[in-house]
Amino acid sequence: MTALRIAGGIVYDPANAIDGQVRDVCIQHGRVVDSVPADARVLDAHGMVVMPGGVDIHSHVAGSSVTLARRFSPDEHSDDPASAPELIDPGACGRSGTGGTVPSTFTTGYRYAGLGYTTVFDAAVAPIAARLSHAELDDTPIVDAGFFVLLGNDEFLLQQIAAGESERAREYVAWTLAAAGGYAVKLVNPGGVELWKRGARGPAALDTPVGSASVTPRTIIETLTAASESLGLPHPVHIHCNNLGVAGNAAITLDSMKAVDGRRAHFTHLQFHAYEVTGTGGWCSGARPLIEYINAHEDVTCDVGQVMFGPAMTLTADGPVEYLLHKSTGRKWLNVDIELETGCGIVPYDYRERAAVAALQWVVGLELFLLSTDPWRVLLSTDHPNGGSFMAYPELIRLLMDRTYRDELLRRVNPALLAGSALADGLSREYTLNEIAIITRAGPARVLGLTAKGHLGVGADADVTVYARDADLSRMFATPRYVVKGGVLVVEEGQLRRAPAGLRLHVRPAHDVAIERPLRDYFDRYATVSFGNSPVRSLRDEPQRLRHQR
Ligand SMILES: [Zn+2]
Secondary structure: OOOEEEEEEEEEEHHHOEEEEEEEEEEEOOEEEOOOOOOOEEEEOOOOEEEEOEEEEEEOOOOHHHHHHHHHOHHHHHHOEEOOOOOOOOOOOOOOEEOOOOOOHHHHHHHHHHOOEEEEEEEEEOHHHHHHHHHHHHOOOOOEEEEEEEOOOOHHHHHHHHOOOHHHHHHHHHHHHHHHOOOEEEEEOOOHHHHHHOOOOOOOOOOOOEOEOOOOHHHHHHHHHHHHHHOOOOOOEEEEOOOOOOOOOHHHHHHHHHHOOOOOEEEOOHHHHOEEEOOOOOEEEOHHHHHHHHHHOOOEEEEOOOOOOEEEEEEEOOHHHHHHHHHHHOOOOEEEEEOOOEEEEEEEEEEOOOOHHHHHHHHHHHHHHHHOOOHHHEEOOOOEOOOOOHHHHHHHHHHHHOHHHHHHHHHHOOOOOOOOOOOOOOOOOOOOHHHHHHHHHHHHHHHHOOOOOOOOOOOOEOOEEEEOOOOOHHHHHHOOOEEEEOOEEEEEOOEEOOOOOOOEOOOOOOOOHHHHHHHHHHHHHHOOOOOOOOOOOOOOOOOOOOOOOO
16 A cells, blocks of 8 residues: 555545546545655546545345345356456455356455445345355455345334334344444335235335334334434435335325434435326326425435346345236246345346336436436435446446437337426436536435545545546446555556455444343344344454444
8 A cells, every 4th residue: 555646637526625626636544645755656647537436325235135136146147257357466366256237246346346436335234144244245355335234124123113112122223233233224115024024915004003003114214213313323214115116106205204304314216216106007207206305305315226227136125026026027036034124035127128117217217316406415326236237337327417318218218108207308407527426426425424435635535536538428437547445556547456355334333231131032032043143243343433422
C-alpha cells in the first residue's frame, strides 16, 4: 500500500460539492489525504472521470439462498466460466469460478471491483444462516461487505409483539444483530411469510392479524422501525413491503410509508411494489404517487430495484411470491422454510422486452428514477440478481443518462400495459455524471451511515474509481481504467491486478442481559442450534459506530 496521486482527473464528489472539477486525489495509508510526498506514484487521470468507489446498498451475494440458487442453476456454470485473474503480487492466488446471474464467491468480488464497486451489502440473511454468510464473504475478495438480518417474520419477535413487549423486542433485535454480526434490520413481507407458512394463500393487508390480533404487518413495521432507531443503528430499518409483484400493491406500499411517518425508513426495490390496478383488473404503473410521496418526505429513502431485460434469478425470503411466479411461468421452483425465522423461494426468470409485465416493470423502475427530485434518496439497484445482475449497472446508467437510447428501447417493448405511464408519455430528463455519483456512491453511503465512504474528502476510505470517458456510456462504466480499494490499486489499465480482503461491516449494539433467559428457553424448545452456539464469533474487524449510545 503505497502513497498515490491520482492526477488531473475530472472529479465528481457530490458529498463535498465537487461537480466535475479538475483536481488531484491523494492517498496514503488507505485514506484520502491532503497531499503525498513528491516521490509518490502518480496515476495520470487527465481527461478521465474520478468518483468514489461504488456502494451497493441492496444485493444478494452471500448466504443460504444465494448458495441454493447457485446449486439450482448448474447450466449457468458451464455457460459462463470465469477464469482466474492474473494477480501480480508475489504469492497472490487468483481463483477461477463461475458467473451467470449468481456468480461464485471469488468471482463476485472480482466482478464488483471490475465495475468500480468497492462496498456491497447482502440484503437478506436469516440469523441462523449468518455463519455461512460470513464464511462466503470471507471468500468474496476486495469489497467491504456486510448484511442485513431478516426479522420481519421471526417467531420470537412476533411473540414479543403479541405480548406488548416492545422493549423486549428491541433487546432481541440488539442481541440478534450482535450474535449474527449483521449491519441492519431487514423486513421481508412482514407477517406475510409467516402467514404463508401457516397455509394462507391470499395477499396480506397492513392490518391482517398474524396469529394474534396485535401482530400485524403494521405493528411489525412499527416495532422494528422504532427498535432500529432506538438502538442508533447506522442504517434505518430496511423494508421489503407486502404483496411484492402483485397488481395493485402500490396502495399497501404507500400505507407502509405512512405507517412510519416521521421516522427514518428505507423502502427497498420499490419498483416491485409500485403497480396499480386498472378498472378491468389489469396492471398499470403506480410509480407516480409513490415517488411523489418520497419527494415530499425527507425521512423516507428507497432503492429502485430496476428490471433489466435478460436472464435473472429471483431469490427471496418472500416464499409466497416465488410460488406465484412458479405458477405463472411454469419454471422450476424451490421453497425452503428457514426454521421459525423466515422463508426462502427461488425461481429462475427471464425479463423479455416483448412480455407485457416485464415491459411495465422496466418502465416503472425508470419512472421512479426520472420522477425523483432528490437523487440522495432514490438509489440505484437491480436487487441483484432479482431484477437483473449487478453486471447490468453500466447499461442502467446509460438508460438514465441518454434519452435517445432510452426512447429507442422504449419503442421496442410491449406497450400493452403502458397506458397512462409517465415514461410512455415522454420524460426528457437525463441524469448528469454528478447525479450518477450520488445514486451509486454518495447517496447509498449516506443512507447506510458509512461516514468514510461514498466521498473523497480528507479522511475518507481510499476507495476510488477512474473511468476513461467514452461516448458509449455503458462501456465507460463497465470498464474502469483504475480502481483503488482501501488504498490498494486493484484495477490497473483496465485489468484486475490485486485482490486484498475487504472489511466486514457490522454492528454490535449492547443488549439487556435479561433477554437471554427467555431466549435460551426459546432456543432449547424450538431451535436446531443451541443458544450458546448461536452467536458468530471472531469477526476480524471492529464493529461500526452507532449513531448514538443508549
Ligand atoms: Zn433483495
